[in-house]
Amino acid sequence: MNKFIFTIFIFLNIGTATVFAQEKTTAVLVAKDTLKSNDIDPLTPAKAAFYSAILPGLGQAYNKKYWKIPLVYGALGTSIYFYIDNNRQYIQLRDAYKRRLEGYTDDKFAFLSDSRLITAQRGYQRNRDLSALLTVALYALNIIDANVDAALLQFNVDENISIRPTIYPNDVTFKTNVGLTLNYNF
Template sequence: MHKIIFISLLLFIAGKNTVFAQTKTESVLVAKDTLKSNDIDPLTPAKAAFYSAILPGLGQAYNKKYWKIPIVYGALGTSVYFYIDNNRKYHQYRDAYKSRLEGYTTDDLGFLDNNRLIAGQKFYQRNRDLSALVTLAFYALNIIDANVDAALIQFNVDENLSVRPVIYPNDVTLKTNIGLTFNYNF
């Protein structure tokens, strides 16, 4: 007897939940059909920045801005090239100066005196350090660009809000006026 009451009660409760579930899904469907859905993912900018931090240009590919990838690699490659070149020349001047101090004069920079070798070391060391800072700046700019671009993609840009240039004649002076119109349609 208790089993029959328990099973009937269980079926009654299960039947009520399915009725409620059906009404809930119907109301959600009606709400989705009548309202315009904006799918905004707040983690998209963080993902793009993370991808660019792992591999430069990957965040731009994630944002589908493929034309920016050669710019990223061009900027980073150029600054790395200048870093390597200045580092090589710095070591060349430093090694020539060290060999001069030891008494050897058989180097490629034998035509320079010691003061010029020291000045060359300082010059190329400063340029090397500056190239390293520029490389880091381009790397950070790559990450920031991916982050900002991913955030701006999610903004709603439609025809209801627009700014357009306008050329219109002035009725009093009969001259042409140039301006901007700000339109907002409800």
Template sequence: MNKIVPISLLFFLLGTVSLFAQAETETVLVAKDTTKLEEIDPLTPAKAAFYSAILPGLGQAYNKKYWKIPLVYGAMGTSLYFYLDSNKKYKEVRNEYKRRLEGLESDEKFERFDDDRLISAQKFYQRNRDLSALFLVAFYALNIIDANVDAHLIQFNVNEKLSLRPEIYPTDVTFRANVGLTFNYKF
């Protein structure tokens, strides 16, 4: 019985000490977010696309991506050049073939070609002309799409509170390294 009293006294003292320890008040510090969020204008992508539709490259200038303007004009200018060149050559070959069908003298440039070669040259230049026109329209559409998407991405929220980092941790059973991705968002 002598041993029971000191042990119960010890538990009583430990209980009162922990009781007094819980009575303290906690202070919580709250950090205020100092980063300002820019307002999102939902019409900005539509404006950029409209400007690029009116004048190719103007949407890129609106987005302040000036380095893309020479690429737009280079791609569209090259396509336009090949369209005009193939169209000119197609008309020359077609006119020569028509002259031969009418029985007129052939041009010096086409004297060595027979009728089959003139027909195949017409098909060749016509196909190149049509492909160049298709590329011209595709680059025009790509110009508009690029301005629109770039205007959307300018407004995309990228700050240091959003993070994606790889993490390597050992497995509990085999202690081999596992690779995983952690997505952290801090409020």
């Protein structure tokens, strides 16, 4: 009976030692994998683009590129200003032309003929539409900038990767040769 209990005791100790060893090895491999995957977050560019879509400049703040925020607001503010100004001028010219069609000539554009009034109205309408298109394009550019910048922040610029131009003499003619060396250190 003692031999049977001793054999079971030995078998259980060897079995648990093997199980513990396997768990330890697996835990070490998992720990190494998770350390590498924590360096790169694939959702960071999407988050930056989402933040910039909600509020222009917020994606740049998320990327810690605070100097770009005034540029974003300056560009968007300027294009919105020109949209509002051109729209105001267009409405004034349109209303003046409508009053002329009704027979009134006491508007502030009395010095313009009807054809000049229509031409000016079309010019301000075109400029207003271009300003609206520019505003939308700058808004999209804000989102794209935040997305690309967040993606490039995760780009590997390690010192183990380097390209160095070298100048070395030719062994036969002893003239200088120019070459490019790509070094990667493991």
